[in-house]
Amino acid sequence: MIEPSYRHHWKPPEGEELVTRGRVSFATGAAGRVEGRRWFRDPERRDIQGELAGWPAGPTCRRRSWFDRVVWDGVVAVFALLLTLVFGLLGGSPAQPDGLGRSEDPENEEKDFPVLWAAPGTIARTLPWQLDPARRPDPDVTELVLTDRRLLVLGGLKDPRQPWEEVLWETDLSTVTAVERRPFSAGKRDFGITFTDGSWCRLTSLEGEGLVQRLATAVGSEVR
Structure with a gap:
């Protein structure tokens, strides 16, 4: 882990080119037993x-039980029916949420929802805790930065009147083997990064498709 450096409007050093950057966080489960969890x-x-070295204590999640799911899904179904009846009487129709579709990896998206998968000593274990929305102070944000040499995570403030950015983490671009979209997610904003040692993380992008596409292109991945 590198030492933090504080800068206004971070830029790469001379000779290194900024490719793209965008706000990211660890992803959050979107379906069934793992909804709202990681x-x-x-x-x-x-x-x-x-x-995980240096990580503060965070909430302990548990998967929703079968009973929890039945009760919650029943409440949602009743609420949806009531909305349909109300909008029917008013001559309109309620907005429908985007469907998640079918999971290609139910073990890690429906039965469990790991956002960090890392054996001891692997690269993913060095990722900063600030990527976790449940640990990060509310005014702070995290951004993923791609240069022609490195992948970095920056921390900063939402308030543009107090601009500062801290380099929280970095790795050589050569340690990244794949960047892949994870379409089974809210807004289809999730993507995974796999490192050369087999460890990986699952992030969600607030910047949309552009960030994922540029990351994948840089490491030679085909975005599906």
């Missing part, structure tokens, strides 16, 4: 958030 796992699916 976990940090090793390859044995153990929860490792207590082992």
Whole structure:
């Protein structure tokens, strides 16, 4: 992990080219037992958030039980029916949320929802805790920055009147093997980054398709 450096409007050093940057966070489950939740796992699916160096304590998530799902899904169904009846009487129709479609990886998207998958000593374990919305102070934001040499995570403030940016993490671009969209997500904004040691993370982009496409192009991944 590099030492933090504080700068106004961060720019790469001379000789290094900025390719793209965009606001990101660890993703959040969107369906069934994992809705609104996220976990940090090793390859044995153990929860490792207590082992991550420098991370403050965060909330402990549990998967929704079958009973929870039945009750919650029933409430949602009743509410949707009431909305349909009301809008029917008013001559309109309620807005429908985007469907998630079918998961290509139900083990990691429906039964469990790891956003960090990392054995001891791997690159993903060095990612900064500020990427976690449940740990990060509300005024702060995190951005993923791609240069022609590195991938970085910056931390900063939302308030443009107090501009500062801190380099929280970086890795050489050569350590990234793939960037892939994760369409089974709210707004289809999630994507995964896989490193050469097999560790990976799942992030959500607030910048949309452009950021993911440029990241994938830089590492030679085909965005599906």
